[in-house]
Amino acid sequence: MNTPASREGNLIRYAIYLIGYIMVAGVVKLVTNNSPIHIWDLILFVTISLMVLLFFIYRFNREQRYFDRSFTGSWLSEFGLIVGLTVVVTVLRISVSWLQSYGKLKLYGFQLDYLHHEASGTYWFLLLAVGIVVPVLQEFLATGFLFNYAFRRNTVMTAALGTLASGLVFSLLNWQNSLPLLVVNLIFGAIFAWSYLYTQTLWMPVYLAIVNGLILVIMT
Numbered sequence: 001m002n003t004p005a006s007r008e009g010n011l012i013r014y015a016i017y018l019i020g021y022i023m024v025a026g027v028v029k030l031v032t033n034n035s036p037i038h039i040w041d042l043i044l045f046v047t048i049s050l051m052v053l054l055f056f057i058y059r060f061n062r063e064q065r066y067f068d069r070s071f072t073g074s075w076l077s078e079f080g081l082i083v084g085l086t087v088v089v090t091v092l093r094i095s096v097s098w099l100q101s102y103g104k105l106k107l108y109g110f111q112l113d114y115l116h117h118e119a120s121g122t123y124w125f126l127l128l129a130v131g132i133v134v135p136v137l138q139e140f141l142a143t144g145f146l147f148n149y150a151f152r153r154n155t156v157m158t159a160a161l162g163t164l165a166s167g168l169v170f171s172l173l174n175w176q177n178s179l180p181l182l183v184v185n186l187i188f189g190a191i192f193a194w195s196y197l198y199t200q201t202l203w204m205p206v207y208l209a210i211v212n213g214l215i216l217v218i219m220t
Helices: 007-033 039-066 079-101 109-116 120-150 156-173 179-199 203-218
Strands: none
Touching: 007 039, 007 109, 007 120, 039 120, 079 179, 079 203, 109 120, 120 156, 120 179, 120 203, 156 179, 179 203
């Protein structure tokens, strides 16, 4: 039960992590629905977000002791890969925003909320919450913990299934009432998962998810 090799333990742990994420997502929704933003809502967001994030980091680092990683260098040494994937994510996100501006794709839920409560305080909060905090938590769930628990075998099939599953989880965590947007999110999630498999470090998908989140808010 105490190691990532335990299926029952993994299910329980993942459920607990998911509950933590839902708590943060719920507070984000609460804050964005209030205009102007209340200071106590911000304090609640910061408190819960820090608690959940620190818990995720502690648990993930602890679980990494059970695995042998073939990649021991710094992900920052993959400069070409970082630049290339940054360009890919940026172009894809701007393309999606362009399609949204012409009515080809629906707006995200938080974008609709922002339009209803448009204010500079809300914008900066979204930049922090949706642009940074939420993407980091999502990558722990959709990539880090998921691969630790379900896709540990070193085979091409496992990598392919894991990439697809990670993209699906990422899409569900960013649930939208629009099939095209769900597919878009699945593609982004799969790209993040592939970067994790290539570099064997969670820093890469976390970085890409933040880039994606910041551009998403900026283009709102």
